[in-house]
Amino acid sequence: MFDQFSQCMQQGGIGYCLTSPLSYPFMRNGMIEAALVGLICGVIGCYVVLRGLAFLGDAFSHGILPGVVIAYLLGQSVFLGGLVAAIIIGAIIALLSQNRRISEDTSIGIIFAGAFALGIVLLSSQRNYTSSLTTILTGDVLGVGPNDIILTIIVGAIVIGGVALLYKEFLLTSFDRAMAAAMGFNLGLLDLALIVLIALAVVVSLQALGNILVLAMLVTPAATARLLTDRLSRMMVIAGMLGALEGVVGLYTFFYVKVAAGGSIVLLSTIVFMLVLALSPKHGGLAWLRQRRARTSA
Amino acid sequence: MATPIDIHTPIKSDDPANSSSAISVRGLSVRYGDRLALDNVNVDIGWGTIVGVIGPNGAGKSTFLKAILGVVPHRDVSLLIGGKPQSVGRKQIAYVPQREEVHWDFPVTVEDVALMGSYGRLGLLGRPSTKDRELARWALDQVGMLDRHHTQIAELSGGQQQRVFLARALVQQGRILILDEPLNGVDASTEETILHLLDDFRKSGGTVLMATHDLDIAARVSDDLCCINRTIIAFGPTAQVFTPQVLARTYGGKIMHTHGQHDIIIGENGSVGVNPQHVHEHPQLIPNGGVETKDKAET
Numbered sequence: 001m002f003d004q005f006s007q008c009m010q011q012g013g014i015g016y017c018l019t020s021p022l023s024y025p026f027m028r029n030g031m032i033e034a035a036l037v038g039l040i041c042g043v044i045g046c047y048v049v050l051r052g053l054a055f056l057g058d059a060f061s062h063g064i065l066p067g068v069v070i071a072y073l074l075g076q077s078v079f080l081g082g083l084v085a086a087i088i089i090g091a092i093i094a095l096l097s098q099n100r101r102i103s104e105d106t107s108i109g110i111i112f113a114g115a116f117a118l119g120i121v122l123l124s125s126q127r128n129y130t131s132s133l134t135t136i137l138t139g140d141v142l143g144v145g146p147n148d149i150i151l152t153i154i155v156g157a158i159v160i161g162g163v164a165l166l167y168k169e170f171l172l173t174s175f176d177r178a179m180a181a182a183m184g185f186n187l188g189l190l191d192l193a194l195i196v197l198i199a200l201a202v203v204v205s206l207q208a209l210g211n212i213l214v215l216a217m218l219v220t221p222a223a224t225a226r227l228l229t230d231r232l233s234r235m236m237v238i239a240g241m242l243g244a245l246e247g248v249v250g251l252y253t254f255f256y257v258k259v260a261a262g263g264s265i266v267l268l269s270t271i272v273f274m275l276v277l278a279l280s281p282k283h284g285g286l287a288w289l290r291q292r293r294a295r296t297s298a
Numbered sequence: 299m300a301t302p303i304d305i306h307t308p309i310k311s312d313d314p315a316n317s318s319s320a321i322s323v324r325g326l327s328v329r330y331g332d333r334l335a336l337d338n339v340n341v342d343i344g345w346g347t348i349v350g351v352i353g354p355n356g357a358g359k360s361t362f363l364k365a366i367l368g369v370v371p372h373r374d375v376s377l378l379i380g381g382k383p384q385s386v387g388r389k390q391i392a393y394v395p396q397r398e399e400v401h402w403d404f405p406v407t408v409e410d411v412a413l414m415g416s417y418g419r420l421g422l423l424g425r426p427s428t429k430d431r432e433l434a435r436w437a438l439d440q441v442g443m444l445d446r447h448h449t450q451i452a453e454l455s456g457g458q459q460q461r462v463f464l465a466r467a468l469v470q471q472g473r474i475l476i477l478d479e480p481l482n483g484v485d486a487s488t489e490e491t492i493l494h495l496l497d498d499f500r501k502s503g504g505t506v507l508m509a510t511h512d513l514d515i516a517a518r519v520s521d522d523l524c525c526i527n528r529t530i531i532a533f534g535p536t537a538q539v540f541t542p543q544v545l546a547r548t549y550g551g552k553i554m555h556t557h558g559q560h561d562i563i564i565g566e567n568g569s570v571g572v573n574p575q576h577v578h579e580h581p582q583l584i585p586n587g588g589v590e591t592k593d594k595a596e597t
Binding site for chain 1: 364367368369388391393395396399400401404405406407410411414417418420422423424425426450466
């Protein structure tokens with residue numbers, strides 16, 4: 001399984017192992033894209049985790065499938081197709097939620113499953129249906145070109161810039177809504193801004209991670225970071241760096257172990273989360289055991 | 299309801315837009331869907347006073363405070379804060395919301411929370427300045443929480459959290475301090491700290507508006523009492539308003555006489571208060587039979 005890795009270790013040691021994949025343009029681009037996507041999703045993912053918006057993120061990533069499929073069939077930008085679909089399903093969910101007999105999570109469930117089905121139906125008319133579906137659902141980080149990277153940088157700047165500019169607004173509205181309202185902050189507008197930033201992060205990550213795996217990068221690095229710090233600003237820095245690092249290491253895994261790139265990135269982030277959960281000094285399993293022992297002996 | 303009782307007139311002066319008032323409300327009604335939560339509230343609250351807002355659960359105490367804060371939609375209202383329209387005057391208000399509405403597990407430290415008091419005056423892209431940070435530390439010192447400034451807020455006890463919230467309100471630097479059940483679930487020393495700070499606040503000319511279900515505390519610390527049950531049942535100096543008649547009207551006419559020297563007042567929704575005065579002089583207000591209640595009289 002690690003044949004290629006041990007071969008390259010013999011040839012030139014760890015430094016050679018780390019640099020030799022970079023001689024392939026698809027690996028270079030893939031790594032840059034994976035790091036960018038990990039960074040963007042890690043940072044905005046902090047709010048997804050803290051506000052309990054994982055289901056909404058999931059709805060976006062699945063619900064935009066028809067837009068992605070149409071863009072794919074027409075040979076157009078996946079980003080544009082996803083963005084248009086995100087706007088449409090966001091608006092439909094908001095409208096449905098106005099009906100007091102349908103709760104917000106119910107309307108999210110209905111719309112995202114329905115939209116996902118529409119995407120599958122649209123794609124199933126194609127001859128190479130199965131392989132296309134796999135590419136769309138799990139992404140193709142190695143097929144990323146320079147233009148995709150530029151787009152990711154622009155959208156990433158908007159997402160991270162938005163989070164930085166509205167730092168105190170998002171912090172207060174997430175921590176204490178009553179106080180935020182009393183200070184005159186517009187809760188509805190700020191919530192909308194946050195959802196737009198989340199949708200942008202999801203859509204820009206599609207190319208690299210696909211509709212299904214993007215949720216993991218939106219949730220797992222942020223959840224890992226939460227275990228390591230009690231301050232929002234630090235949590236964002238840690239989550240962003242973790243996401244980027246996991247993206248890069250995931251691609252090395254692909255290169256040396258010959259397994260799917262997107263899956264490697266997500267699996268890696270899950271393993272890191274589990275390790276941190278077990279070992280983190282304050283909130284982890286070891287700390288829990290220590291506290292329990294202290295309590296029983298007291 | 300019960301026999302007609304002399305109600306203290308809620309409006310002390312007929313002068314509209316009384317600019318010497320801290321808070322002046324005319325014709326405030328709030329509707330939640332089909333339910334009328336507040337009906338035609340009129341009140342003038344002066345400067346340099348502590349006003350206790352009392353009434354049974356669900357009677358509109360929180361709604362009344364939130365209407366003054368401008369966070370519930372209301373209709374047909376003239377609402378002046380410090381003589382200015384609410385949208386302008388709101389900057390003079392500092393607020394301690396109910397603890398239940400707060401996301402305590404959020405990754406913020408004690409200092410972060412105190413600093414939030416400055417957010418309202420910072421503007422869209424503003425950041426807290428060194429001066430704001432100094433103010434936050436001063437406020438934490440006032441409530442005795444400065445040594446815990448790096449602690450995550452969820453790791454504190456309920457009383458300590460409430461002290462930090464009071465510090466945050468001090469950082470807001472308002473002349474009007476609105477508190478919604480600030481003494482719920484806090485320890486005795488926190489209660490003392492909070493009440494002491496409220497007293498200081500009043501002495502410096504500020505106005506305190508505090509909703510509480512604890513009649514004992516309300517009567518002890520308030521200069522004026524504001525009795526609410528969907529509308530203002532009575533408003534005036536505590537000595538005049540804190541009577542069995544007014545309390546009976548406010549709490550739906552049920553006053554229970556229990557063992558010991560204390561009288562327990564039971565609201566329609568089971569809120570409990572202690573009336574240390576004269577209930578026994580008005581036996582007609584006391585229905586037959588005792589009711590088992592948590593004996594708050596001991597506290």
